[in-house]
Amino acid sequence: MSLLLPLRYLSGILKVYYSIVCLWNDTLRLITSRDYKMSQRMEVDGKTALKRLQNYLNNYYFRKIVYSIVTLFGISILIFIIARVLPGDPARLALGPRAPEDVVEQYRKLLRLDQPIYVQYYYWLIDVFHGRFGLSLVTFRDVLTDITEFLPATVELIIFTLIIDIIGAFSLGVLSGRKPNSIIDNSVRIFAYAGIAIPSFVWAIILQLVLANWLDLLPAYGRLSLGIEVKRITGLVTIDSLLSGNLIAFGDAVAHLIIPSLSLAIGCIAQEARILRANLIENVNKDYVLNMYAHGIPGSTIFFKYALKPSMIPTVTIMTLDMASMLGNAFLVELIFNWPGLSRYGITAMLRKDLNAIVGVVLVIGLAYTIASIIIDLVVSYLDPRVRHRR
Amino acid sequence: MQKTSVQELKFIELERKIKRENWRRMWFRFKKSKLSILGLSMILVLLFMAVFADYVAPYPSHAGLHIAFKNAYKPPSLEYILGTDMYGRDVFSRIIFGFRYAFMMIGLVLSLVAPTGVILGLLAGYYRGTVIEAIIVRLSDIFISLPPLVLALSIASILEPNIFNAMMAVSLMWWPWYVKLTYSMTVSLRNEPFILAAESQGASTLHILFKELLPIQLGTILTKVTLDAGWIILIGAAISFVGLGAQPPTPELGTMVSEYSKYLPEYWWMSLGPAAGIILIILAFNLLGDGVRDVFAGE
Numbered sequence: 114m115s116l117l118l119p120l121r122y123l124s125g126i127l128k129v130y131y132s133i134v135c136l137w138n139d140t141l142r143l144i145t146s147r148d149y150k151m152s153q154r155m156e157v158d159g160k161t162a163l164k165r166l167q168n169y170l171n172n173y174y175f176r177k178i179v180y181s182i183v184t185l186f187g188i189s190i191l192i193f194i195i196a197r198v199l200p201g202d203p204a205r206l207a208l209g210p211r212a213p214e215d216v217v218e219q220y221r222k223l224l225r226l227d228q229p230i231y232v233q234y235y236y237w238l239i240d241v242f243h244g245r246f247g248l249s250l251v252t253f254r255d256v257l258t259d260i261t262e263f264l265p266a267t268v269e270l271i272i273f274t275l276i277i278d279i280i281g282a283f284s285l286g287v288l289s290g291r292k293p294n295s296i297i298d299n300s301v302r303i304f305a306y307a308g309i310a311i312p313s314f315v316w317a318i319i320l321q322l323v324l325a326n327w328l329d330l331l332p333a334y335g336r337l338s339l340g341i342e343v344k345r346i347t348g349l350v351t352i353d354s355l356l357s358g359n360l361i362a363f364g365d366a367v368a369h370l371i372i373p374s375l376s377l378a379i380g381c382i383a384q385e386a387r388i389l390r391a392n393l394i395e396n397v398n399k400d401y402v403l404n405m406y407a408h409g410i411p412g413s414t415i416f417f418k419y420a421l422k423p424s425m426i427p428t429v430t431i432m433t434l435d436m437a438s439m440l441g442n443a444f445l446v447e448l449i450f451n452w453p454g455l456s457r458y459g460i461t462a463m464l465r466k467d468l469n470a471i472v473g474v475v476l477v478i479g480l481a482y483t484i485a486s487i488i489i490d491l492v493v494s495y496l497d498p499r500v501r502h503r504r
Numbered sequence: 505m506q507k508t509s510v511q512e513l514k515f516i517e518l519e520r521k522i523k524r525e526n527w528r529r530m531w532f533r534f535k536k537s538k539l540s541i542l543g544l545s546m547i548l549v550l551l552f553m554a555v556f557a558d559y560v561a562p563y564p565s566h567a568g569l570h571i572a573f574k575n576a577y578k579p580p581s582l583e584y585i586l587g588t589d590m591y592g593r594d595v596f597s598r599i600i601f602g603f604r605y606a607f608m609m610i611g612l613v614l615s616l617v618a619p620t621g622v623i624l625g626l627l628a629g630y631y632r633g634t635v636i637e638a639i640i641v642r643l644s645d646i647f648i649s650l651p652p653l654v655l656a657l658s659i660a661s662i663l664e665p666n667i668f669n670a671m672m673a674v675s676l677m678w679w680p681w682y683v684k685l686t687y688s689m690t691v692s693l694r695n696e697p698f699i700l701a702a703e704s705q706g707a708s709t710l711h712i713l714f715k716e717l718l719p720i721q722l723g724t725i726l727t728k729v730t731l732d733a734g735w736i737i738l739i740g741a742a743i744s745f746v747g748l749g750a751q752p753p754t755p756e757l758g759t760m761v762s763e764y765s766k767y768l769p770e771y772w773w774m775s776l777g778p779a780a781g782i783i784l785i786i787l788a789f790n791l792l793g794d795g796v797r798d799v800f801a802g803e
């Protein structure tokens with residue numbers, strides 16, 4: 114029975130997803146088709162039904178999501194190999210060098226290390242599906258409990274970083290793309306070189322030193338100042354403080370967020386602003402823009418309505434890579450700012466060779482990155498109709 | 505012995521001339537931008553300092569373990585350009601030795617990663633639609649679907665923390681990007697007439713891969729190599745900063761930033777010095793990369 118368990122999960126997920134896609138497509142058809150009543154009257158024979166099914170399977174979003182599920186399984190195999198094959202002996206590592214040999218042997222049996230590798234992977238996968246990552250050697254608690262405790266802080270940091278990143282990149286890109294070779298454009302160019310050359314952990318140290326220690330504008334460490342407490346509802350301090358109506362705590366939490374998320378965002382802002390600028394300048398010189406000028410459409414309308422949208426496509430595409438660098442750099446930035454998030458927990462686990470915790474953290478980050486790249490792909494397909502219809 | 509006719513000699517001479525002309529043309533395109541000249545000269549200076557660190561550094565003995573507590577915590581002055589650290593070591597001398605590790609890292613990682621990735625990418629692109637393609641492309645996709653730094657950190661965490669294993673971790677994480685680059689280019693070149701011509705003349709697979717497909721892509725690959733050098737420094741410094749790479753007595757730039765950042769904000773010069781070193785080397789490689797891109801973009 115247990116052999117079929119993952120298969121059942123998979124087929125269940127696929128069924129749920131397929132029904133969602135069908136519903137979604139039917140709703141779209143309901144909204145978009147003008148002759149909906151006509152199509153209602155038409156009879157659907159077997160051939161049309163098959164064709165419709167093929168269309169669903171060829172659907173861009175469907176393929177995207179099936180592909181990411183496959184990749185997620187790939188990630189799980191990779192992480193499993195990292196966790197099981199590279200080190201000498203997981204049982205010895207878990208119990209420490211002074212544990213007696215028979216205890217280690219017992220533990221090895223418990224971890225099924227005496228069985229072939231694919232059997233190990235199968236049981237490990239079942240455990241992961243049930244949320245059993247094992248015991249953390251850092252906190253001596255279940256890894257899943259730790260993850261649920263530390264994840265909200267990182268989510269808060271990343272979301273705040275994304276907000277800063279999107280606002281900064283688009284405003285700087287539009288400002289420098291609107292008037293090429295102006296003072297603003299040149300200063301953005303210098304800023305872009307600085308943003309690319311300076312790693313985010315160096316930004317973190319510099320910003321902490323200048324803004325927090327020398328100018329004393331913002332707090333240097335942690336999520337909240339001493340003496341301010343917020344009841345944990347969602348785990349996101351800013352939202353919790355708003356929910357409980359504690360405005361002082363909200364201000365404090367935002368002040369604590371600014372430097373870490375700024376140091377994470379600056380590199381991405383620089384890169385995205387440059388790409389947006391280059392594409393804006395390229396698109397403004399195209400024939401369709403000239404055509405619009407000839408029709409007497411005002412310049413700002415052309416710029417913001419017709420030139421900006423296609424220029425956003427490469428910028429949004431590059432955000433997948435920036436998201437990856439953000440999630441990676443969060444490890445360093447959380448360490449510097451003593452931010453009680455998942456990445457700092459991951460670093461502590463890595464430094465103590467706590468395999469269960471490393472696996473849990475990397476899996477969660479892999480999942481988050483996959484979801485983020487799906488969302489970015491969807492945004493790109495909204496902006497660029499050519500992507501949607503590519504087979 | 506076969507005699508070469510005058511005409512053939514002339515032809516060989518002409519070929520050489522064209523080659524020389526090509527180099528001159530590339531140099532012309534490169535030097536058009538002053539920034540790329542700046543990047544090249546910065547790299548040459550840094551490389552010189554790294555190679556002759558024992559002669560350039562004011563205090564060569566301060567690189568490793570050296571304790572002189574009477575000189576500790578001195579701010580920047582004429583005697584110690586970037587100040588001294590908590591053991592009384594000259595920070596500037598240590599940074600110069602740090603460049604040595606940085607260049608070592610670039611050299612080792614790129615020489616491991618670029619050939620492997622390029623060969624795998626060529627194979628996958630040439631054998632399109634076969635098992636070889638499926639395996640190589642899926643494998644590299646899996647490596648790419650994790651954030652690079654997270655993958656590098658998790659690999660480094662399992663190995664013993666030293667600079668050599670940090671390089672291994674970076675290499676393990678880096679090869680799929682070269683596969684992706686060469687694969688996409690090879691796929692688009694695969695059905696070109698000149699490949700078909702070579703195949704119909706009975707050229708071997710090795711000839712097609714390395715004499716027909718590779719030379720066209722070399723410019724793009726070279727551009728990526730120069731641009732990647734900066735990123736390798738960044739990732740390597742990040743691994744060391746966390747404490748999974750080189751360990752403290754080693755004058756590695758990331759390790760130094762991490763070691764000295766404990767003494768912020770009072771002794772700021774200690775950690776800002778190595779940080780500036782990292783910035784300088786990344787900036788230099790980025791400027792050079794832009795220049796190299798200009799050289800090959802015109803073709």
